[in-house]
Amino acid sequence: xxxxxxxxxxxxxxxxxxxxxxxxxxxxxxxxxxxxxxxxxxxxxxxxxxxxxxxxxxxxxxxxxxxxxxxxxxxxxxxxxxxxxxxxxxxxxxxxxxxxxxxxxxxxxxxxxxxxxxxxxxxxxxxxxxxxxxxxxxxxxxxxxxxxxxxxxxxxxxxxxxxxxxxxxxxxxxxxxxxxxxxxxxxxxxxxxxxxxxxxxxxxxxxxxxxxxxxxxxxxxxxxxxxxxxxxxxxxxxxxxxxxxxxxxxxxxxxxxxxxxxxxxxxxxxxxxxxxxxxxxxxxxxxxxxxxxxxxxxxxxxxxx
Numbered sequence: 001x002x003x004x005x006x007x008x009x010x011x012x013x014x015x016x017x018x019x020x021x022x023x024x025x026x027x028x029x030x031x032x033x034x035x036x037x038x039x040x041x042x043x044x045x046x047x048x049x050x051x052x053x054x055x056x057x058x059x060x061x062x063x064x065x066x067x068x069x070x071x072x073x074x075x076x077x078x079x080x081x082x083x084x085x086x087x088x089x090x091x092x093x094x095x096x097x098x099x100x101x102x103x104x105x106x107x108x109x110x111x112x113x114x115x116x117x118x119x120x121x122x123x124x125x126x127x128x129x130x131x132x133x134x135x136x137x138x139x140x141x142x143x144x145x146x147x148x149x150x151x152x153x154x155x156x157x158x159x160x161x162x163x164x165x166x167x168x169x170x171x172x173x174x175x176x177x178x179x180x181x182x183x184x185x186x187x188x189x190x191x192x193x194x195x196x197x198x199x200x201x202x203x204x205x206x207x208x209x210x211x212x213x214x215x216x217x218x219x220x221x222x223x224x225x226x227x228x229x230x231x232x233x234x235x236x237x238x239x240x241x242x243x244x245x246x247x248x249x250x251x252x253x254x255x256x257x258x259x260x261x262x263x264x265x266x267x268x269x270x271x272x273x274x275x276x277x278x279x280x281x282x283x284x285x286x287x288x289x290x291x292x293x294x295x296x297x298x299x300x301x302x303x304x305x
Contacts (some may be wrong), residue, residue, distance in 0.1 A: 025082020188284025
């Protein structure tokens with residue numbers, strides 16, 4: 001099975017879970033071990049379009065949800081605050097697991113998805129059988145987000161500072177497709193994606209809550225927007241940078257153009273069985289879509305730890 005073989009999943013499913021009606025795809029055996037695959041920004045479930053069939057063949061029950069603010073996932077109430085802080089996305093996935101009657105799953109992701117998987121593994125390890133995380137340990141805090149970085153590092157976060165302004169919000173609202181395509185090109189400079197591939201994912205950004213969720217996420221990180229008090233206790237625990245104890249494999253592409261820490265900076269945050277792999281071949285930030293075989297193999301391997 002070569003990369004880019006698949007262009008779509010089977011039919012989407014919808015389920016009420018927590019504050020959301022979640023859109024997701026499901027593949028593989030209904031009674032197989034669960035693998036929850038979580039996308040990032042500005043990407044969508046199609047990051048896993050070539051990973052899911054590989055895992056299905058290995059006997060897994062594969063779940064790939066749209067995160068809040070993407071695709072067909074919607075809020076059950078118009079009154080719910082459109083919150084993008086890190087803990088709430090993890091709470092969404094726990095609610096989805098409950099709705100699907102999944103007690104434990106292998107959690108795997110990149111970007112926002114990796115951070116969400118990290119958080120669940122750290123705060124609810126009984127729900128996480130094992131973890132695959134692109135770019136390692138990504139749990140943050142508003143306190144950490146206020147610490148200035150050297151200029152070259154700050155430059156990589158230009159969009160975060162743009163989003164801190166009302167001009168940035170208006171710009172993302174108006175040019176969200178152009179914006180996403182630019183991020184794809186910067187984050188994966190050697191990935192030769194075509195227009196059709198991009199458009200399949202870009203449709204997810206038409207979600208009416210997308211801009212609000214994205215802007216709140218990045219403003220919250222900098223301490224420029226408040227979260228909701230009901231998540232304060234979770235954020236306090238995350239601000240302590242809790243160690244992750246479940247079996248973990250971290251991955252990094254050899255051509256990741258997005259901001260990411262060196263593996264030596266986070267290896268100590270994983271106290272269980274742990275392995276780090278560098279995926280060669282010009283692989284950038286959207287690792288599961290650029291190197292689906294390596295990503296799927298990481299899930300199979302970490303499951304055997």
